[in-house]
Amino acid sequence: GESLSEEAQKAAPDTERVRELCKREGIPDELRGKIWQILLGVHNKRANLDVPPGGDGLTPEDQQTIKADVARTRQTVELFRTDKVQEDLETLLTVYCKRRSVKYTQGLNELIAPFFVLDMDTGAIFNCFYGLMAKFLPNMLRGHDLKTLRRGLEMFGLLLQYHAPTMHHHLTQQGVRADLYATSWFVTLFAGDCTLPVVMALWDELLLREDPFFVYFVALALLVAEEDNIMGADEADVMELLRR
DSSP states (O other): OOOHHHHHHSSSOOHHHHHHHHHHHOOOGGGHHHHHHHHTTOTTOOOOOOOOSSSSOOOHHHHHHHHHHHHTTTTTSGGGGSHHHHHHHHHHHHHHHHHHTOOOOTTHHHHHGGGGGSSOOHHHHHHHHHHHHHHHOTTTTSSOHHHHHHHHHHHHHHHHHHHOHHHHHHHHHTTOOHHHHHHHHHHTTTTTTSOHHHHHHHHHHHHHHTOTTHHHHHHHHHHHHTHHHHHHSOHHHHHHHHHO
């Protein structure tokens, strides 16, 4: 059969074949942009960056928030300090909110940023971001987001209680609730809290597994890995630890 790069370069790659090969061989850096587009179902799609006239405009406050968020997105990475990327980030986030008639929510900047380092044009970046949101965070901006988030946090609490009862009890006693440290993990799929190489590795897995619950198990694994430190820390230190 074809190699991964041969399959990925086809005009119409077979998504399941690509998924299978990637699960076996991993996703090579130089093909990641292409493969993510295939896995998100946006490969070779023309991006529609037109904003419907009228519609739910973003308020001036929304635009200010987008501007402010863009200005602090991944500022340790030189690419994100360039005028071009700052402008593109602002444009694409604006178009996204207008196209979906949703208010801008903080964290969207973190969810679109990783696509900028994958060597694709703005249309492909937009399509990938759109696809990621639709697949993994469908309710995040629909006003049901808080309910969805609350359920997710409850489920994470149950996972923790089941797999690490002692730690769960310890955290509960200290009043350290999951929403205090895990909210950003779940609403940005960890992009808000991890370096880009870590995000690439996590999102590779997320896209290959296509499992919206994957992030909860990652969060669980993080806590289990830190269990000794968490058990030995007092409340303030625990929060510090978990925010790392």
